[in-house]
Amino acid sequence: xxxxHPPGEDSGQARPDPAGNSRSAVPPGSKxxxxxxxxxxxxxxxxxxxxxxxxxxxDVVLLGIPTRGxxxxxxxxxxxxxxxxxxxxxxxxxxxxYRDDLRLRPARSLGHTEVPAEGIDDKIVVLVDDVxxxxxxxxxxxxxxxxxxxxxxxxxxxxxDRGHRELPIRPDxxxxxxxxxxxxxxxxxxxxVDGQDAVIxxxxxxxxxxxxxxxxxx
Amino acid sequence: xxxxxxxxxxxxRDDALLILDTADELAQVADRPIRKLPxxxxxxxxxxxxxxxTRTRISFEAAAKRLSADVINFSAKGSSVAKGxxxxxxxxxxxxxGADAVVIRHSAxxxxxxxxxxxxxxxVNAGDGQHEHPTQxxxxxxxxxRRLGRLDGLRVTIVGDVLHSRVARSNVLxxxxxxxxxxxxxxxxxxxVAVGSWxxxxxxxxxxxxxxxxxxxxxxxxxxxxxxxxxPTVRExxxxxxxxxxxxxxxxxxxxxxHPGPMNRxxxxxxxxxDSPRSTIVEQVANGVSIRMAVLYLLLGGAEAAR
Amino acid sequence: MSESAWLIxxxxxxGGPATDLLLRDGQIADMGALGAADGARVIDAAGLxxxxxxxxxxxxxxxxxxxxxxxxxxxxxAAALGGFxxxxxxxxxEPAADTAGVVEQIWRLGVRAGYCDxxxxxxxxxxxxxxxxxxxxxxxxxxxxxxxYSDDGRCxxxxxxxxxxxxxxxxxxxxxxxxxxxxxxxxxxQMNEGEVSGRLGLTGWPAVAEEAIIARDCLLAAHVDSALHxxxxxxxxxxxxxxxxxxKGWRVTAEVTPHHLLLTDELAETYDPVYKVNPPLRTKxxxxxxxxxxxxGTIDCVATDHAPHSVEDKETEWQVAAFGMTGLxxxxxxVQAAMVDTGLxxxxxxxDRMSVRPAAIGRLTGQGAPxxxxxxxxxxxxxxxxxxxxARSVVSPAAHASRSRNTPFARMELxxxxxxxxxRGEPVVLGGKxxxxxxxxxxxxxxxxxxxxxxRGQPAGxxxxx
Numbered sequence: 001x002x003x004x005h006p007p008g009e010d011s012g013q014a015r016p017d018p019a020g021n022s023r024s025a026v027p028p029g030s031k032x033x034x035x036x037x038x039x040x041x042x043x044x045x046x047x048x049x050x051x052x053x054x055x056x057x058x059d060v061v062l063l064g065i066p067t068r069g070x071x072x073x074x075x076x077x078x079x080x081x082x083x084x085x086x087x088x089x090x091x092x093x094x095x096x097x098y099r100d101d102l103r104l105r106p107a108r109s110l111g112h113t114e115v116p117a118e119g120i121d122d123k124i125v126v127l128v129d130d131v132x133x134x135x136x137x138x139x140x141x142x143x144x145x146x147x148x149x150x151x152x153x154x155x156x157x158x159x160x161d162r163g164h165r166e167l168p169i170r171p172d173x174x175x176x177x178x179x180x181x182x183x184x185x186x187x188x189x190x191x192x193v194d195g196q197d198a199v200i201x202x203x204x205x206x207x208x209x210x211x212x213x214x215x216x217x218x
Numbered sequence: 219x220x221x222x223x224x225x226x227x228x229x230x231r232d233d234a235l236l237i238l239d240t241a242d243e244l245a246q247v248a249d250r251p252i253r254k255l256p257x258x259x260x261x262x263x264x265x266x267x268x269x270x271x272t273r274t275r276i277s278f279e280a281a282a283k284r285l286s287a288d289v290i291n292f293s294a295k296g297s298s299v300a301k302g303x304x305x306x307x308x309x310x311x312x313x314x315x316g317a318d319a320v321v322i323r324h325s326a327x328x329x330x331x332x333x334x335x336x337x338x339x340x341x342v343n344a345g346d347g348q349h350e351h352p353t354q355x356x357x358x359x360x361x362x363x364r365r366l367g368r369l370d371g372l373r374v375t376i377v378g379d380v381l382h383s384r385v386a387r388s389n390v391l392x393x394x395x396x397x398x399x400x401x402x403x404x405x406x407x408x409x410x411v412a413v414g415s416w417x418x419x420x421x422x423x424x425x426x427x428x429x430x431x432x433x434x435x436x437x438x439x440x441x442x443x444x445x446x447x448x449x450p451t452v453r454e455x456x457x458x459x460x461x462x463x464x465x466x467x468x469x470x471x472x473x474x475x476x477h478p479g480p481m482n483r484x485x486x487x488x489x490x491x492x493d494s495p496r497s498t499i500v501e502q503v504a505n506g507v508s509i510r511m512a513v514l515y516l517l518l519g520g521a522e523a524a525r
Numbered sequence: 526m527s528e529s530a531w532l533i534x535x536x537x538x539x540g541g542p543a544t545d546l547l548l549r550d551g552q553i554a555d556m557g558a559l560g561a562a563d564g565a566r567v568i569d570a571a572g573l574x575x576x577x578x579x580x581x582x583x584x585x586x587x588x589x590x591x592x593x594x595x596x597x598x599x600x601x602x603a604a605a606l607g608g609f610x611x612x613x614x615x616x617x618x619e620p621a622a623d624t625a626g627v628v629e630q631i632w633r634l635g636v637r638a639g640y641c642d643x644x645x646x647x648x649x650x651x652x653x654x655x656x657x658x659x660x661x662x663x664x665x666x667x668x669x670x671x672x673x674y675s676d677d678g679r680c681x682x683x684x685x686x687x688x689x690x691x692x693x694x695x696x697x698x699x700x701x702x703x704x705x706x707x708x709x710x711x712x713x714x715q716m717n718e719g720e721v722s723g724r725l726g727l728t729g730w731p732a733v734a735e736e737a738i739i740a741r742d743c744l745l746a747a748h749v750d751s752a753l754h755x756x757x758x759x760x761x762x763x764x765x766x767x768x769x770x771x772x773k774g775w776r777v778t779a780e781v782t783p784h785h786l787l788l789t790d791e792l793a794e795t796y797d798p799v800y801k802v803n804p805p806l807r808t809k810x811x812x813x814x815x816x817x818x819x820x821x822g823t824i825d826c827v828a829t830d831h832a833p834h835s836v837e838d839k840e841t842e843w844q845v846a847a848f849g850m851t852g853l854x855x856x857x858x859x860v861q862a863a864m865v866d867t868g869l870x871x872x873x874x875x876x877d878r879m880s881v882r883p884a885a886i887g888r889l890t891g892q893g894a895p896x897x898x899x900x901x902x903x904x905x906x907x908x909x910x911x912x913x914x915x916a917r918s919v920v921s922p923a924a925h926a927s928r929s930r931n932t933p934f935a936r937m938e939l940x941x942x943x944x945x946x947x948x949r950g951e952p953v954v955l956g957g958k959x960x961x962x963x964x965x966x967x968x969x970x971x972x973x974x975x976x977x978x979x980x981r982g983q984p985a986g987x988x989x990x991x
Contacts, residue, residue, distance in 0.1 A: 094243065097255040097256070097257040097285075097515070097519075098255070098256060098257075102257065102519055102520060103520065103521050104521055105520060105521050106520040106521055107219075107515060107516045107517070107518075107519040107520030108520070109236055109239065109240065110239070110240050110243040110244070111243075112243065113243065113246060143256065146252075147250060147251075147252040147254070147255070148250060148251070148252075149251065304837065304840070304841060305841060305842055306840050306841070324842065326842035326843060326844045326845060327715075327725060327726040327727050327796075327843065327844065328725065328726075328727070328796030328842060328843045328844075329842045331795075331796040332796055332797075332841075332842055332843075346726070347726055347727075347844065348726035348727075348728070349725060349726030349727075350726065384726060387724070387726060410722075410723030410729075411718055411719065411723065411729065411731075412719050412720040412722075412723045413723065415720045415723075416723070416724075
């Protein structure tokens with residue numbers, strides 16, 4: 001689950017903004033590392049890489065991990081069908097029930113899982129997420145996938161790889177490698193969810209282990 | 219959510235919707251090749267059944283197992299309260315076994331309430347005497363929402379032995395919370411004396427209520443009521459309050475027919491009505507597992523501190 | 526007990542002007558502004574109210590049969606701590622108090638314990654079975670001198686049997702104390718029938734089940750011109766019927782329990798059987814009617830229905846738990862909270878409703894029975910209680926002398942504190958604590974003397990109020 005604080009909620013580290021751009025979605029003390037145009041280009045590039053590495057993407061099923069992986073998967077699917085002329089199936093894969101940190105927080109509400117009608121057996125499943133961090137979400141997604149069927153191969157596409165892996169997991173497609181410190185928080189905003197596209201790097205103001213650190217950090 | 223689920227009144231509107239939404243997602247698990255989630259691995263759920271109810275026990279057992287919990291079935295039926303181990307001693311035993319949740323079915327109203335005072339784990343009421351059966355109400359609401367697409371403003375008519383029915387009590391409370399309008403229809407002998415203070419309407423005339431009904435829920439007539447002068451004869455009851463073909467035709471076309479089971483075919487519901495496409499009776503059973511998975515997940519799936 | 530004298534300084538008799546009381550030879554020897562008296566020990570009672578020793582018409586002492594819940598000794602100790610100097614021990618023991626032998630045994634156990642006078646109540650029907658009269662006359666003639674008869678816990682529901690009982694006890698000035706509960710209307714009943722019972726799914730106990738029996742019995746008592754006492758009145762409707770019967774001049778008296786004056790059926794929402802009682806806790810409107818009836822005298826007296834139960838009988842599911850609450854040690858405090866602090870009754874009223882009238886109903890006249898319920902005046906027996914109405918404390922069942930802990934007032938803050946209780950001039954409670962009883966150690970001759978005392982009640986005074 002993406003712990004995306006609403007703009008401005010990140011008040012712990014908030015400093016007076018000399019520029020006075022308080023209407024911006026970028027909280028004080030944060031900076032935009034990708035704008036909407038850069039996100040668009042990154043996704044287009046990833047789509048092309050998928051086509052290249054899957055022999056025309058004919059067997060590809062894109063599964064986004066809620067919340068923001070899902071619109072990303074659908075955007076990639078649209079680009080794939082544009083490029084290849086046949087529709088690329090896209091869906092969503094909720095991993096809540098497979099998380100390894102369930103007991104650290106109150107029970108959370110579930111995201112939606114929707115596997116395209118084609119199913120995933122013998123397909124190349126491309127998991128799509130916004131930020132790759134510890135790798136634990138991807139681990140949970142692999143478990144969840146195993147209970148749904150048996151893909152021929154599983155690949156991973158992320159908009160941002162911020163490093164600090166805790167598990168032996170690597171992405172196949174990366175929009176942007178973003179070296180970060182663990183004290184920093186990466187936020188992805190998408191038009192479908194947030195009304196605009198942006199990737200923001202901020203300081204972690206929340207106490208360790210709280211929503212901000214654990215969620216956005218995955 | 220509270221730590222326990224004892225009464226439908228424990229649930230806020232948000233809690234109830236969270237359970238229904240969670241159940242919607244979990245219902246998919248039944249259609250997957252592997253009908254199991256690892257979520258409650260290492261957690262222990264005890265089914266403590268002081269009353270025979272195979273269907274409810276199996277439903278909770280399936281729900282807990284689909285979430286990978288360890289399930290211990292403790293059937294205390296037959297150990298009469300007078301000579302058997304007391305509920306409190308049983309509670310202390312369960313506590314020692316490290317039960318994370320106790321699902322209790324008991325003939326005494328309030329037994330889950332008492333149990334909750336004696337154990338640390340979550341207590342889930344699977345039916346207590348003539349008091350409540352909150353997971354039944356949740357699965358009924360879930361079934362209505364799936365069939366009719368909404369609960370807000372839905373007109374639900376509950377028919378039969380309201381006085382002794384835990385299903386009716388829980389449904390009145392939950393459906394009210396979720397914005398439905400409930401009408402109870404029964405012979406006056408089978409309505410509580412203070413039914414006027416309940417958050418619903420009540421009446422004696424089934425034929426008058428049916429045309430204004432989106433959901434009709436038929437309650438089971440318990441055998442022991444039949445000889446206790448609540449009504450003259452089963453035949454008269456069936457004639458005045460049974461759902462037959464003629465009455466089915468009085469319902470609006472979209473209306474559905476529910477029954478918590480087990481049914482007395484030919485008494486409160488005619489066989490062909492029970493088997494008609496408008497009947498949700500089989501669906502209710504399947505939905506029961508999803509609802510109970512949702513309840514167990516939301517009570518046990520998170521941090522201890524939150525419970 | 527040793528012969529001794531006590532000088533009580535500056536007590537307020539029934540809430541009146543402070544005065545001194547000299548207790549000597551079992552009597553109130555003198556009152557007024559008194560100097561030091563020869564050999565008299567002095568108690569400073571400034572700020573304390575003196576009341577005539579309280580009389581309970583309705584106590585379950587459980588002995589013989591359920592000594593795990595209460596014994597005559599622990600029950601009477603609890604009574605003394607509550608300010609009672611006489612209690613009526615209900616007949617539903619095992620075996621039932623339905624013969625001269627059993628009532629004499631209970632009476633003797635009371636004498637031996639020595640904390641207060643124990644007046645056995647005789648069963649109306651043999652074995653409380655409701656089918657055949659017990660030997661009412663034999664119990665009346667026994668050393669226990671039984672005058673009050675009751676099948677309490679069960680109703681004498683057979684109208685013919687009730688009529689015969691009322692008639693029969695006229696021969697020895699007896700009174701039938703009816704537990705008014707129509708059995709068919711209360712089959713399986715768990716709590717007051719109303720909004721709360723419907724919500725909790727507990728079988729309802731309709732008010733009419735009590736009121737119908739009271740109405741019938743008032744008419745029967747009138748018809749045979751006998752004395753009827755109504756136990757633990759719990760509904761507003763019952764009050765109306767009793768008021769009507771009294772307006773006719775019929776010989777009907779009634780009692781109300783402290784818990785029905787303070788608690789309501791909403792407490793059942795906890796499903797804690799400590800609130801399960803027969804008759805059940807009723808509604809706010811009933812409580813208001815009961816208070817008003819006690820204040821205007823329609824209800825004659827407060828009686829505790831002290832009903833001790835073992836932990837096993839209460840730490841259970843509601844519907845399998847036993848009915849009943851303890852009450853001796855909290856009665857006066859609850860009456861202060863419900864009646865005095867609300868302005869409904871003054872302390873003279875309390876003396877009347879908790880001592881004078883119950884003593885009259887129980888025939889505690891000093892003739893063959895001990896004398897209780899006399900106003901505090903020179904010549905009266907020195908049965909009295911010193912009570913601090915300004916104290917407040919939280920009720921702690923663990924501190925109770927009763928063997929059982931099923932008080933519904935646990936953890937409630939109540940006003941008042943019983944400071945001292947005197948039985949025929951001897952302190953049984955001092956400083957709020959029990960004075961060690963010499964009952965078990967007393968010699969046979971001492972016990973015999975005490976038996977005589979408790980029958981004469983000494984001294985013979987004028988006829989008590991009836």
